[in-house]
Amino acid sequence: MGIHSGRSALVTGSTSNIGRAIAIAMAAEGAHVVVSGRDEARGAAVIDSILQAGGRADFVRADLDGSSVRSRALGDAAWELTGGRIDVLVNNAGIYPSGTDAPIADDALVDRMYGVNVKAPFFLTHHLAPRMAPGSAVVNLGSWVARLGLPGDGLYASTKAALEALTRSWAAQYGPSGVRVNAVSPGVIRPPEVAAGRFPGDPLMATAPARESGAPEAIAAAVVFLASDAAAFVHGTVLDVDGGRASVHLAAHG
Template sequence: MGSLDLSGRVALVTGATSGIGAATAALMAERGAHVLVAGRDRSRGETVVAGIRGQGGKADFVAADLRTEQSVRQLAREAVGLGGGRVDILVNNAGVFPFGPTEQVSPNDVDTVYDLNVKAPFRLVAALAPAMAERGYGAVVNVSTMVAEYGVAGMALYGSSKAALNLLTKAWAAEFGPRGVRVNAVEPGPTRTEGTSGMGEDLDALAAQAPAGRPAAPQEIAEAIAYLASDAASFVHGAVLPVDGGRTAV
């Protein structure tokens, strides 16, 4: 049987300075991984790292601005350096989720959403997965969303970007899976994080539509991500796992 233990693994988690990313970083470190906490805000990143180290875990902060190809390549290089020459697990969690009517979306918003939600994961996989394949081992987990599965007014831009990520997950599973690299995704439902705090009652209203009837805690999403990254999921390739309280099941 595969194990949830991540001892000896180097895990790069993007968008790891808060919310789901921070919870994932903490859980993976708790399970033995050396976690590279990537994000734009150094002070928040160092706080996450300090919390992990305070619990006896191993973590380092790595600055990451994922909006350009050059910055993504730099992140990949620095992560490999901090990881002692390798990255075993990549969690593509960083992303943005502006909502609003299609006609009110600016061209800049379109570029920003696709740069962060689609191009950045694409570039990171291109930079890191080939070396995983050469070693014959690796795991990539992409963080998508339940609204990549069905249409929601005001979420066309965000939902479509994550629908692209879902297809990339399956294509990468076909491409890298034969060489030992498993690629999967999770689709969170409404989750109570710093990033969604501004949604107020709208978050609860969205969550109320699902069987669970409540928003998720970040740690609940992190558990699914850590599972897919571990040997416990050794026969799971190209899966897009809903972690949405049952919303897309009904």
């Protein structure tokens, strides 16, 4: 019996890296997990690994372009698959193309980044949270860059700052009816397929206390906690799981 036994969870963007680790960890804790993303092959691989470990999961393909129609369609499909019960919503899907700040960014890029990173979770949360039962939880994915300026990263940082602000507003809006809303703010998290030192973000962690990029399982553990009854008194917070990146700056190695 895991701490999420008998519960259902929808994890957006769970075909890769952090979202995949969250889906696997939630399933390992007993949740029926709805895995989602655009890539059906990678989605099927995540479902396979959950089923092989004895868990329960289904895949819903969704291209979350920021339209209310797409977000609501995903919410409805997940609601139906879980028999009308979503206890945990994890707004993880996000894009962070590098060097996207002005003057390179055009209308389409700004719209796409705000569409996937802000509008999609905005519409999905307002569609599902009013229907979620007391004891449910929403967890959003922020980022350390929302609070530490980097040249050229302002566009992405602003989308994550928006989601962190929405986290506090939604905690105020939905908390009184028993739906807690929190966020996890990761540091640089290297996908397991990429060798250490090869992820473009790796050098950014050299001056943080952890001295290296994190693993997606570190973020998954925080999400599992925030979504659980152990966090019943935690509302509207942004939990840094970032190797100290947003709080501390050390001398470089050597």
